[in-house]
Amino acid sequence: HSVTRPRSFLDLSDHSGEELRRILEIARSLKARRVKGVEPQERPLAGKYLGMVFDKPSTRTRVSFDVAMRDLGGETIMLTGAEMQLGRGETIADTARVLSRFLDAIMIRILSHDDLVDLGRYATIPVINGLTKFSHPCQVMADVLTFEERLGPIEGRTVAWSGDANNVLASWIHAAARLGFTINVATPAELAPSAEIVAWAKANGAAVNLMRDAYEAVAGADAVITDCWVSMGDADEEFRRAALAPYQVDAKLMRAAAKHAVFMHCLPAHRGEEVTEEVIDGPQSVVFDEAENRLHVQKGVLCWCLAPGQA
Ligand code: CP
Ligand code: NVA
Numbered sequence: 001h002s003v004t005r006p007r008s009f010l011d012l013s014d015h016s017g018e019e020l021r022r023i024l025e026i027a028r029s030l031k032a033r034r035v036k037g038v039e040p041q042e043r044p045l046a047g048k049y050l051g052m053v054f055d056k057p058s059t060r061t062r063v064s065f066d067v068a069m070r071d072l073g074g075e076t077i078m079l080t081g082a083e084m085q086l087g088r089g090e091t092i093a094d095t096a097r098v099l100s101r102f103l104d105a106i107m108i109r110i111l112s113h114d115d116l117v118d119l120g121r122y123a124t125i126p127v128i129n130g131l132t133k134f135s136h137p138c139q140v141m142a143d144v145l146t147f148e149e150r151l152g153p154i155e156g157r158t159v160a161w162s163g164d165a166n167n168v169l170a171s172w173i174h175a176a177a178r179l180g181f182t183i184n185v186a187t188p189a190e191l192a193p194s195a196e197i198v199a200w201a202k203a204n205g206a207a208v209n210l211m212r213d214a215y216e217a218v219a220g221a222d223a224v225i226t227d228c229w230v231s232m233g234d235a236d237e238e239f240r241r242a243a244l245a246p247y248q249v250d251a252k253l254m255r256a257a258a259k260h261a262v263f264m265h266c267l268p269a270h271r272g273e274e275v276t277e278e279v280i281d282g283p284q285s286v287v288f289d290e291a292e293n294r295l296h297v298q299k300g301v302l303c304w305c306l307a308p309g310q311a
Contacts, residue, residue, distance in 0.1 A: 006126040007305045010116060012137045012174035013200065019304070020178055024145055027293070027300035034071075034296075043073025044307040048104040050074055052130070055081035055110040056232050060267065060294050061130045061138065065107050068298035074306075077103070081110065096122035105305055111233045126305035133167060133233055138301060139266045140171035142293040143225075144179065146286050149293075150262050151222055158182040159264075160221035160257065162214040162247045163274055164240065165193040168227045168266050173197055177206035184209045186217035188243040214247050218257040224249055225264040226274045241273070250276045254284060262286045 012020060050069045054062060062078075069076045081087050086095050096119045099106055105126040110116055113134035120127040129137050147154050158181065161169050165187045173193070176183040185193060185208060192210060193201075201208040211217045218224050229244045230237050254263060263275070263285045271277045280287060303310060 006124060007308060008120045008123075008127045009137065009301050009305055010120050010127065010129045011135050012140060012171055012178055013204070015178065017178040017180065020141070020144075020175070023141065023297070023300040023304045024148075025300075026303050027141070027145055027296040030299045030303075031293075031296040044303055044310055045069065045072040045074035048074040048306055049077060049102070050302070051077045051079055051099055051103040051106045053079045053081060053084070053086075053106060053108040053110070054130070055108070056131070058109055058130070060291050061107075061109060064294040065130070065298050065302075068295055068302055072299060072302060074104075074302070092118040093122040095119070096127075097124075100124040105302070128301060128305065131167060131232075133231075135170045135174070136167045136266070137171045137174070138294065138297060139168055139290075140175050141301070142297040143172075143264055143266070143290055144175060145293045145297055146264070146290045147223055147262065149289065150286060151260065155180040157222045158184065158220065159223040159225060160184045160186070160214075160218040161225050162186045162217060162249055162253065163226040163244055164191050164229055164231070164247075165197075166227055166231045168225075169193065170197050172225065173201050173206055173208055176208060177201065177204040182207040182209070184211060184217035184221060186211045186214040186247060188212070188247070190243055191240070214249075214253055215256050218253055218261075221257045221261055223262050223264050224254060224257050227266055228268070228270055229274050244274070248274060248276065249279050251278050251282070254279055254282075264290060267291055 052065055066076050092115050100123045107128040107130045109130035111133045113132040116129055116132050144154055172183055226249045229240045263279050265287045267287055269280055
């Protein structure tokens with residue numbers, strides 16, 4: 001018999017632009033109701049249980065998923081890799097099969113992207129990527145929502161990345177292809193996007209321009225984006241700080257972007273490293289809107305995964 005696969009959210013590349021738009025629409029509409037102080041009429045996820053597995057630290061992802069699930073009427077169970085038998089060698093496949101018998105969905109933060117994909121393969125419930133070393137799709141959905149709130153539709157626009165080619169950038173590249181915008185990427189040669197993501201961008205018609213010079217990347221851009229220089233799981237801290245120093249986003253770099261440009265950062269930030277205090281605390285910065293929008297986007301993702309009838 002045919003088995004319908006659960007609706008997982010592992011990477012933006014797995015979804016059509018239309019699907020991503022649908023999730024953003026749910027997020028926007030639930031946000032509008034919350035902002036107006038209207039208690040949501042229905043609780044579309046009542047009786048549903050979300051297991052949240054954190055193998056690495058988190059503030060935003062953890063709290064936003066927890067509040068999102070409860071706001072929608074569901075329940076959450078917080079798990080850490082170290083406290084589970086996973087930490088003693090139980091396989092991802094068996095963990096997926098067992099959790100699927102208890103829960104309605106799993107959100108996981110784990111460095112190994114292969115482990116995430118394995119979990120999705122063996123689970124019979126939706127699996128949501130809460131960050132891996134490869135990608136951070138929920139973050140970039142929140143970032144796109146934030147961009148559009150400030151500047152209108154992102155389609156046809158240009159965003160610029162200055163810094164390390166990390167997991168957040170990979171999801172931005174996926175989004176560029178699916179939602180039809182251009183991304184200029186300035187990185188040092190040694191910390192440039194992987195061959196894998198470059199090949200994906202090429203095969204999927206993403207407008208990605210790889211550069212060395214941050215000024216060239218931000219020229220006229222609608223958004224200037226960066227992230228930390230040392231991500232979870234990175235070695236070579238000293239090398240990274242030296243190589244990435246020319247990519248710091250400061251007021252001078254912001255002036256090279258469009259006048260209306262926003263500054264974006266997924267947080268946590270390191271003031272004085274990848275961004276100056278003046279920029280992150282300045283008028284162009286939308287970093288706390290991005291953080292808030294994590295909540296609204298998680299709701300969109302949860303409804304899409306768990307209430308397909310309504311999403
Ligand atoms: N931006 C982000 O994912 O933050 P946390 O690590 O706090 O979840
Ligand atoms: N690139 C960062 C994002 C943290 C939310 C990391 O992976 O550590």
